[in-house]
Amino acid sequence: MAVLSTLRERQGQAKAASVALLIILLLRYSKKISVAWRQPLSQSQLSQVLQQVYIQAKDGSKTLLVPYSNRISKVNLKETSNDEIERNAKYFQNLDNNFTKTLSALLFRIAIPSLKSKETLTVLLHSFFLVIRTYLSILVARLDGRIVRDLVRADAKAFARGLVLWFALAVPSTYTNVMLKHLQSTLAIRLRTRLTSFIHALYLSKYPHVRYYRIQQQQGSQGASSSDGDEPSESIQGADQYITADVEAWAEAVSGLYGNIMKPSLDLILFTSQLSRSLGFRGTILLFTTYWATVRILKAATPAFGSMAAMEAKLEGEWRNGVGRVGRESEEVAFYNGGEREKGILSNAYKKLIRHVNGVYKVRIAYEWTEDYVIKYLWSAAGYGLIAVPLLITRSHSSSSSSGSSSSSATRDISLRTETYISNRRLLLSLADAGGRLMYAYKDILELKGVTSRVAGLISELYAVGYEHSPRSLEEQERKAEDNDVIELRNVDVGVPGSGGKGKGRESREQPQPQRSSSRRRLSSVSASSGVAMSMSMSPQSHSQSQIFTLEDIEDDIEDYYSRDKEPGEGEGDGSLTPEEHLLVKNLTFRLKAGEGEHLMITGSNGVGKTAVARVLAGLWRGLNEGEGRAERKNDDDDEDDDDDDDDDDDEKPMVIRPRDEPDTKTGKGNGKGRKALMVIPQRAYMPTGSLLDQVIYPDSYVKFVERVESETGGIGGARGVEKEGDAREFGWTQEAQAQAHEDVVELKQEKNNESASAAGRSGATKDKDKRAVKPTLREILESVYLAYLPEREGGWVTRKEWRDVLSGGEKQRMAMARVFYHRPKFVILDECTSAVSSDVEGRMYEYAKKLGITLITISLRPALAKYHTQLLTIHGDGTGKWTLEDVNPFSVGSSDLKGLDGLGGNGQLSRSGTATELKEMALLEKRLKEAEKWKERVKELDGLLRVQEL
Ligand SMILES: Nc1ncnc2c1ncn2[C@@H]1O[C@H](COP(=O)(O)OP(=O)(O)OP(=O)(O)O)[C@@H](O)[C@H]1O
Numbered sequence: 001m002a003v004l005s006t007l008r009e010r011q012g013q014a015k016a017a018s019v020a021l022l023i024i025l026l027l028r029y030s031k032k033i034s035v036a037w038r039q040p041l042s043q044s045q046l047s048q049v050l051q052q053v054y055i056q057a058k059d060g061s062k063t064l065l066v067p068y069s070n071r072i073s074k075v076n077l078k079e080t081s082n083d084e085i086e087r088n089a090k091y092f093q094n095l096d097n098n099f100t101k102t103l104s105a106l107l108f109r110i111a112i113p114s115l116k117s118k119e120t121l122t123v124l125l126h127s128f129f130l131v132i133r134t135y136l137s138i139l140v141a142r143l144d145g146r147i148v149r150d151l152v153r154a155d156a157k158a159f160a161r162g163l164v165l166w167f168a169l170a171v172p173s174t175y176t177n178v179m180l181k182h183l184q185s186t187l188a189i190r191l192r193t194r195l196t197s198f199i200h201a202l203y204l205s206k207y208p209h210v211r212y213y214r215i216q217q218q219q220g221s222q223g224a225s226s227s228d229g230d231e232p233s234e235s236i237q238g239a240d241q242y243i244t245a246d247v248e249a250w251a252e253a254v255s256g257l258y259g260n261i262m263k264p265s266l267d268l269i270l271f272t273s274q275l276s277r278s279l280g281f282r283g284t285i286l287l288f289t290t291y292w293a294t295v296r297i298l299k300a301a302t303p304a305f306g307s308m309a310a311m312e313a314k315l316e317g318e319w320r321n322g323v324g325r326v327g328r329e330s331e332e333v334a335f336y337n338g339g340e341r342e343k344g345i346l347s348n349a350y351k352k353l354i355r356h357v358n359g360v361y362k363v364r365i366a367y368e369w370t371e372d373y374v375i376k377y378l379w380s381a382a383g384y385g386l387i388a389v390p391l392l393i394t395r396s397h398s399s400s401s402s403s404g405s406s407s408s409s410a411t412r413d414i415s416l417r418t419e420t421y422i423s424n425r426r427l428l429l430s431l432a433d434a435g436g437r438l439m440y441a442y443k444d445i446l447e448l449k450g451v452t453s454r455v456a457g458l459i460s461e462l463y464a465v466g467y468e469h470s471p472r473s474l475e476e477q478e479r480k481a482e483d484n485d486v487i488e489l490r491n492v493d494v495g496v497p498g499s500g501g502k503g504k505g506r507e508s509r510e511q512p513q514p515q516r517s518s519s520r521r522r523l524s525s526v527s528a529s530s531g532v533a534m535s536m537s538m539s540p541q542s543h544s545q546s547q548i549f550t551l552e553d554i555e556d557d558i559e560d561y562y563s564r565d566k567e568p569g570e571g572e573g574d575g576s577l578t579p580e581e582h583l584l585v586k587n588l589t590f591r592l593k594a595g596e597g598e599h600l601m602i603t604g605s606n607g608v609g610k611t612a613v614a615r616v617l618a619g620l621w622r623g624l625n626e627g628e629g630r631a632e633r634k635n636d637d638d639d640e641d642d643d644d645d646d647d648d649d650d651d652e653k654p655m656v657i658r659p660r661d662e663p664d665t666k667t668g669k670g671n672g673k674g675r676k677a678l679m680v681i682p683q684r685a686y687m688p689t690g691s692l693l694d695q696v697i698y699p700d701s702y703v704k705f706v707e708r709v710e711s712e713t714g715g716i717g718g719a720r721g722v723e724k725e726g727d728a729r730e731f732g733w734t735q736e737a738q739a740q741a742h743e744d745v746v747e748l749k750q751e752k753n754n755e756s757a758s759a760a761g762r763s764g765a766t767k768d769k770d771k772r773a774v775k776p777t778l779r780e781i782l783e784s785v786y787l788a789y790l791p792e793r794e795g796g797w798v799t800r801k802e803w804r805d806v807l808s809g810g811e812k813q814r815m816a817m818a819r820v821f822y823h824r825p826k827f828v829i830l831d832e833c834t835s836a837v838s839s840d841v842e843g844r845m846y847e848y849a850k851k852l853g854i855t856l857i858t859i860s861l862r863p864a865l866a867k868y869h870t871q872l873l874t875i876h877g878d879g880t881g882k883w884t885l886e887d888v889n890p891f892s893v894g895s896s897d898l899k900g901l902d903g904l905g906g907n908g909q910l911s912r913s914g915t916a917t918e919l920k921e922m923a924l925l926e927k928r929l930k931e932a933e934k935w936k937e938r939v940k941e942l943d944g945l946l947r948v949q950e951l
Pocket residue numbers: 217221496514515584605606607608609610611612613
């Protein structure tokens with residue numbers, strides 16, 4: 001009876017707990033339910049939401065608008081701050097393939113950053129349910145025994161009561177099971193969200209880090225250096241597999257592992273304590289001996305699941321990458337009819353993956369057989385033995401002591417023994433299950449190890465490729481900040497950075513470069529630490545074709561690898577190439593000031609380094625000697641003297657001066673809202689996902705666009721302001737936004753009128769006029785690139801399409817120019833970005849850019865474009881790094897000679913480029929052609945005169 005009352009008491013507690021939990025859950029979901037009850041949005045509202053994407057609060061936080069089955073839910077977005085990124089950098093350095101260190105860096109620095117976080121709460125709630133679950137299992141085992149006992153006793157009432165209790169107990173038990181699954185998934189999603197948001201912030205870091213670019217460059221160059229014929233690159237292929245699949249796998253593994261370790265551990269402790277009560281000392285010893293034996297056997301039979309999982313992820317990544325590439329470049333592949341070839345490449349990648357997966361399955365056969373045998377049969381046999389101990393001992397004891405007892409007491413004995421047997425057996429089975437789970441958890445730990453190394457490897461690599469300012473260059477930047485409107489290269493060596501490296505000297509520069517050998521080692525070490533394809537990708541000594549993966553093998557490989565890594569400059573990764581062999585342009589020097597009518601054209605044959613110059617100007621590549629003083633370049637031994645020289649002779653120091661964005665007109669801060677300093681339009685036009693409007697305003701978001709139009713409306717007023725109001729209507733602004741724009745315009749018109757009356761003679765008047773002239777409306781922008789028909793044709797500005805496929809090559813290039821006109825940067829680098837545009841339109845676009853006050857730096861092979869520029873830089877591409885800079889001014893060319901056109905040559909020479917001479921000749925001819933009209937007139941006149949004389 002005592003057992004029954006305890007059972008009832010406990011059930012009462014369990015019920016109370018489950019009701020409390022039910023209430024918590026209902027409260028939790030009430031928010032979601034309220035979202036579901038909201039009215040569905042109309043089609044136009046939905047497209048407005050898609051356009052707007054998020055609402056930005058004044059404190060900078062964002063609320064995402066997520067359309068979901070014609071409704072909208074608002075999600076608060078907590079972005080990872082730059083501080084957090086900087087703070088965590090040290091935890092991802094020198095991870096040394098230490099699993100605990102790596103896991104705790106990921107877990108406690110990123111995924112669960114504080115004890116007060118929601119993640120901690122989820123873990124606590126999960127743990128609570130785990131305890132409840134174990135506790136309920138014990139109750140179920142006891143009740144099970146009791147029901148069978150009552151059955152053996154043929155006690156109908158007690159049996160019926162037992163059954164009722166059984167059903168009652170099933171309610172919290174099943175609820176607990178469901179909650180455990182739910183909380184595990186919730187935890188996985190939370191961990192994934194944190195980690196993904198962190199990696200997004202790191203990966204998509206702004207200039208100067210631009211890690212998404214630098215890591216891609218690095219991987220690209222690795223792929224190039226290691227790929228061999230049909231073989232896909234053996235280096236890591238893109239970060240996408242890491243950010244998507246690996247982060248998800250990591251979050252799932254961590255959250256699953258927590259349950260898989262916590263629950264069986266709790267079970268083991270509680271069940272063992274329960275069992276040892278009835279098993280006695282000998283039984284308990286036997287129980288522990290069984291545990292020990294199981295662990296030994298399974299450990300010996302466990303293969304290196306970690307490295308296998310990491311290898312699988314890598315191969316999966318390669319295959320997915322291939323499929324993605326065909327999708328992206330489908331038209332090109334179709335034009336070449338390259339389906340067969342692509343099929344070969346994809347099949348190859350897939351076969352590699354499947355071969356590996358099959359290998360893993362084979363390895364698993366032996367392991368799973370051992371595991372099943374040990375856990376199901378060995379443990380059951382041990383269980384029978386353990387149960388027999390108390391039964392046999394009690395039986396022999398009772399048979400000797402009470403041989404003459406009545407038949408009723410014999411039945412009682414039997415029923416009690418049955419109860420003990422059933423309860424113990426159930427507990428033992430649960431124990432076996434717990435043991436099995438723990439063994440599985442061991443396998444999960446190994447798999448987690450693999451995926452942890454991959455994710456942490458990506459993060460540490462992302463940190464490594466970020467741009468680090470050397471103290472020297474910071475100082476220089478500060479000094480040059482006075483002149484924000486200048487773009488200047490001074491004695492800069494432009495080349496493929498870090499190609500081959502220059503031994504230790506070049507290692508000392510802080511900028512990680514795309515092909516730097518140390519970076520290459522680091523990235524490879526990511527594969528190494530993750531156990532990925534170590535043998536296949538890097539180490540010739542390792543077991544390249546081996547299908548047998550053991551943890552020891554992988555660890556040996558890692559050790560070998562790191563010991564090689566310790567000698568920078570001596571390892572094979574340094575290569576034998578000198579930087580001179582990859583130098584493209586030597587001592588390049590030029591200077592342009594924005595707004596002074598100076599425009600530069602860069603020309604030269606293919607592959608001479610024109611785009612490389614653009615990369616240096618944009619800060620994606622560093623000049624090979626950038627940041628070096630003359631002292632460092634001249635002689636390492638004369639440090640002190642050279643430092644003095646350095647101070648005296650600043651002008652000769654290699655230096656890149658990049659312009660700066662204008663600060664925000666309202667706040668005066670450099671928050672990206674002011675005029676951009678530099679834009680680069682690449683050869684291949686990029687069309688982002690989104691609406692037609694997004695194509696023009698990229699990289700601005702819709703929210704930024706609204707802010708900008710509002711501020712421009714305020715800043716301009718007058719007719720132009722009204723046009724902006726028109727824009728507001730056209731782009732689907734809300735009624736309030738339109739009304740606000742209207743009020744602003746009226747107010748500002750008034751202000752403007754007052755101002756213009758009083759300040760007609762003020763010096764700023766011309767400036768205001770200039771400002772008016774350089775802020776075109778969107779419609780004007782599209783007209784200027786001859787795309788004014790697009791909004792009508794495509795169904796409005798908010799239409800969302802795959803613009804990459806919809807627009808023609810020339811249209812895409814014009815759209816890219818429209819982007820330039822929208823942003824009106826101080827400088828624009830146009831890298832052969834109008835090659836598909838007809839020359840008349842191209843010319844008008846160039847004129848328009850100049851009208852907007854944009855300083856042009858054009859990279860082109862078309863001599864006809866020279867007339868829009870004042871200087872011409874010709875890169876010779878003869879391997880010496882020679883270049884020529886000349887004035888191009890067709891209107892200063894005399895009619896009889898080419899005086900005043902002497903060029904400043906690179907490498908200390910005065911030289912004249914053949915191309916430049918041709919250009920000047922062409923300009924001369926154009927001028928003469930214009931004069932030809934006059935001559936024709938004169939001929940007509942003379943003709944007339946002659947006729948008159950004849951008459
Ligand atoms: N990431 C890289 N890794 C290795 N080599 C590179 C890399 N980027 C450019 N190069 C090499 O540097 C050289 C200059 O490239 P760049 O793109 O500047 O040529 P370009 O003068 O713009 O040519 P084009 O007129 O064909 O566009 C080329 O030989 C190119 O192969």
